[in-house]
Amino acid sequence: MNKADRIADVRIHPIAFRDPPLLNVAGVHEPWALRSIIEIELENGLVGLGESYGDLVTLADLERVKPALIGLSPFDLNALTRCVYGAVAPHSDPAATFPPAGDKARATAVGAFEVAMLDLQGQILGQPLHQILGGAVRDRVSFSAYLFYKFAQHRDAPDPGDDWGEVLTPEQMVGEARRMVEQYGFGSIKLKGGVFEPERELDALDALRAAFPKHPLRIDPNGGWSVETTRRLMPRLDGLLEYCEDPVNSLAEMGEVARFATMPLATNMCTIAFGHIPETIRLNAVQVILSDHHYWGGLRATQHLAWIGRVFGIGISMHSNSHMGVSLAAMAHVAATIPNLAYACDTHYPWQTDEVIEGGKLPIEGGMVAVPQGPGLGVRLDRDALARLRQNYRDCGIRKRDDATEMRKYDPAFNPARPRF
Ligand SMILES: O=C([O-])[C@@H](O)[C@@H](O)[C@H](O)[C@@H](O)C(=O)[O-]
Numbered sequence: 001m002n003k004a005d006r007i008a009d010v011r012i013h014p015i016a017f018r019d020p021p022l023l024n025v026a027g028v029h030e031p032w033a034l035r036s037i038i039e040i041e042l043e044n045g046l047v048g049l050g051e052s053y054g055d056l057v058t059l060a061d062l063e064r065v066k067p068a069l070i071g072l073s074p075f076d077l078n079a080l081t082r083c084v085y086g087a088v089a090p091h092s093d094p095a096a097t098f099p100p101a102g103d104k105a106r107a108t109a110v111g112a113f114e115v116a117m118l119d120l121q122g123q124i125l126g127q128p129l130h131q132i133l134g135g136a137v138r139d140r141v142s143f144s145a146y147l148f149y150k151f152a153q154h155r156d157a158p159d160p161g162d163d164w165g166e167v168l169t170p171e172q173m174v175g176e177a178r179r180m181v182e183q184y185g186f187g188s189i190k191l192k193g194g195v196f197e198p199e200r201e202l203d204a205l206d207a208l209r210a211a212f213p214k215h216p217l218r219i220d221p222n223g224g225w226s227v228e229t230t231r232r233l234m235p236r237l238d239g240l241l242e243y244c245e246d247p248v249n250s251l252a253e254m255g256e257v258a259r260f261a262t263m264p265l266a267t268n269m270c271t272i273a274f275g276h277i278p279e280t281i282r283l284n285a286v287q288v289i290l291s292d293h294h295y296w297g298g299l300r301a302t303q304h305l306a307w308i309g310r311v312f313g314i315g316i317s318m319h320s321n322s323h324m325g326v327s328l329a330a331m332a333h334v335a336a337t338i339p340n341l342a343y344a345c346d347t348h349y350p351w352q353t354d355e356v357i358e359g360g361k362l363p364i365e366g367g368m369v370a371v372p373q374g375p376g377l378g379v380r381l382d383r384d385a386l387a388r389l390r391q392n393y394r395d396c397g398i399r400k401r402d403d404a405t406e407m408r409k410y411d412p413a414f415n416p417a418r419p420r421f
Pocket residue numbers: 022023024192220222268319320321322346
């Protein structure tokens with residue numbers, strides 16, 4: 001590999017983009033969601049892209065790794081791992097058994113830079129990223145309609161509001177779902193729960209079932225229910241859900257629920273690192289893991305997770321936070337390569353009105369994203385949009401997501417402690 005193909009510069013851009021007042025167990029989304037856009041530039045001018053979290057801790061970790069990346073080949077992903085292990089939680093051994101406590105900071109940093117390096121590999125070889133990952137088993141990836149309860153507008157003026165309006169009742173939720181399904185063609189539905197008394201949320205699920213008799217349904221209270229509440233709800237949930245996502249808040253409790261649940265249990269909260277897998281298996285606590293390359297350690301780690309799923313008979317789905325098109329492209333590429341991805345992936349994308357990639361938002365049609373076919377990720381940065389979203393970050397004052405504090409603007413007594421119900 002000649003010098004021209006070595007890493008010459010790494011840029012980490014914190015950005016902020018508008019986010020609607022979506023409700024969850026922790027409170028309500030603030031008016032701005034944070035992310036970071038990562039650029040890795042080679043001596044020859046090629047630029048690879050990544051996207052990660054935008055909180056101060058992640059930004060500091062990524063900045064710490066950055067100097068060590070200069071001079072690396074974008075093909076040397078083991079060197080990337082060494083650099084991350086050297087800079088984030090130093091003294092840890094990249095060959096050691098994954099810690100049972102998890103290793104989110106390191107995995108997040110690897111994931112952020114790995115995508116950009118894989119993007120560069122694809123560009124150098126003139127191949128789409130999914131080919132670099134071993135080839136696609138599908139050319140379109142299914143996503144689910146991700147439904148949220150929501151306020152009509154943010155509490156703080158000036159807020160223009162959004163065009164989804166208030167969604168607090170079963171009827172309003174069916175309206176939100178209809179719009180999602182009509183606009184994007186989604187073939188399955190996920191309801192973000194943990195907001196209201198569970199029976200009220202189950203009324204919404206019943207209304208969704210009546211309106212969409214064939215759509216697989218999920219509910220995700222983000223650990224907002226106790227084991228006993230989940231037991232009480234089980235007869236109503238029976239036959240209604242393709243999976244129940246994080247009804248309770250710990251692996252041990254998921255293990256308890258799994259003993260009486262009549263549907264698979266899924267998680268993006270309890271099993272979130274390779275080091276959590278032995279205990280997950282021991283407790284038989286989870287039947288579906290929601291992968292997420294942002295915190296599992298990148299696209300190859302996501303493939304490894306799916307492989308482990310095949311070993312233990314655990315299903316694989318995909319988790320999402322508020323994100324931009326760089327993440328969606330990466331999710332689509334890796335999802336295209338996973339044979340046992342049997343569920344539609346989550347995405348917050350329909351809730352985002354801003355975009356940072358050229359050409360605006362990637363289309364979702366028939367509930368699916370077509371896997372980009374250009375070299376690498378197949379998406380490029382819109383520099384004007386990037387400048388605008390960077391300016392949003394400077395101006396918005398948010399440095400760490402805090403849904404609970406935002407909620408206290410509406411309900412001063414709000415307490416996000418779990419279980420809430
Ligand atoms: O954006 C939200 O409110 C979600 O609740 C998000 O924070 C979760 O990480 C996620 O979507 C989930 O599936 O748990």
